[in-house]
Amino acid sequence: MARTPLLMGNWKMYKTVAEARAFAEALGQQSQKLDSRVEYAICAPYTCLHVLRVMLPAQVRLGAQNVFPEKEGAYTGEIAPGMLAEFGTKYVLAGHSERRMLFGESDQFINQKVKAIVANGMTPVLCVGENSSQKEDGVTREVVTGQVLQGLDGLSDDEVASAIVAYEPVWAIGSGKTAMPEDAEEVAQAIRAAVAETWSADAAASLRILYGGSVKPDNVASFVRESDLDGALVGGASLDPGSFVAMAEAIREVLA
Numbered sequence: 001m002a003r004t005p006l007l008m009g010n011w012k013m014y015k016t017v018a019e020a021r022a023f024a025e026a027l028g029q030q031s032q033k034l035d036s037r038v039e040y041a042i043c044a045p046y047t048c049l050h051v052l053r054v055m056l057p058a059q060v061r062l063g064a065q066n067v068f069p070e071k072e073g074a075y076t077g078e079i080a081p082g083m084l085a086e087f088g089t090k091y092v093l094a095g096h097s098e099r100r101m102l103f104g105e106s107d108q109f110i111n112q113k114v115k116a117i118v119a120n121g122m123t124p125v126l127c128v129g130e131n132s133s134q135k136e137d138g139v140t141r142e143v144v145t146g147q148v149l150q151g152l153d154g155l156s157d158d159e160v161a162s163a164i165v166a167y168e169p170v171w172a173i174g175s176g177k178t179a180m181p182e183d184a185e186e187v188a189q190a191i192r193a194a195v196a197e198t199w200s201a202d203a204a205a206s207l208r209i210l211y212g213g214s215v216k217p218d219n220v221a222s223f224v225r226e227s228d229l230d231g232a233l234v235g236g237a238s239l240d241p242g243s244f245v246a247m248a249e250a251i252r253e254v255l256a
């Protein structure tokens with residue numbers, strides 16, 4: 001089954017509502033440059049979701065950056081999956097390295113989030129990646145496949161098939177350094193092999209895998225060209241509408 005390419009922005013803790021509105025307006029003016037063979041999404045701060053839902057071009061879907069894996073309750077400051085789903089959120093990140101490192105999220109907690117996202121009809125984007133010392137130690141595959149298997153644990157074949165994994169080497173995030181596309185491709189192959197063994201060949205072939213870490217308009221094509229990479233999860237370069245559109249155009253050229 002052919003996998004639809006996906007360009008996903010992760011705004012992290014950037015943009016006020018006014019700034020999000022300006023972004024959506026600017027993107028709307030260039031929406032003819034968004035190719036219908038590609039999916040687009042923005043994972044925005046919660047306060048921006050409303051204005052984006054109203055103003056983003058129809059091709060661009062809503063994403064959230066986090067969720068708490070309970071239906072409701074006394075969890076001050078958290079947000080429930082049903083609240084995001086009600087809002088029209090399609091994608092939810094789980095296990096971003098910033099949350100693993102700064103907020104101490106474990107693979108088990110991330111797995112609870114993934115299950116809650118799926119149970120509420122949304123698509124989990126499970127973020128995985130090795131840090132620089134793990135890279136130096138040559139254990140990237142073990143680390144990444146371990147995170148994938150634990151993050152997706154308990155999902156059915158079909159649920160895995162429609163999930164998304166974002167491979168984001170921690171050392172490449174916000175650093176201006178990227179993985180070599182062929183190295184990211186090898187990691188993506190290892191992820192598919194592990195998924196095929198644990199679930200099925202069909203699930204492994206359908207699962208979408210994104211690369212993330214210092215993706216920019218001038219390098220996004222080199223990742224999307226790799227046969228096991230289906231798009232990109234982009235932080236800094238997704239904040240500017242011109243650069244978001246430039247990445248969309250670079251992906252379109254790969255498909256042409």
Ligand SMILES: O=C(CO)COP(=O)(O)O
Pocket residue numbers: 010096168172173174175176212213214215233234235236237
């Ligand atoms: O963490 C990332 C996306 O989730 C990557 O961030 P940068 O694109 O800013 O390196």
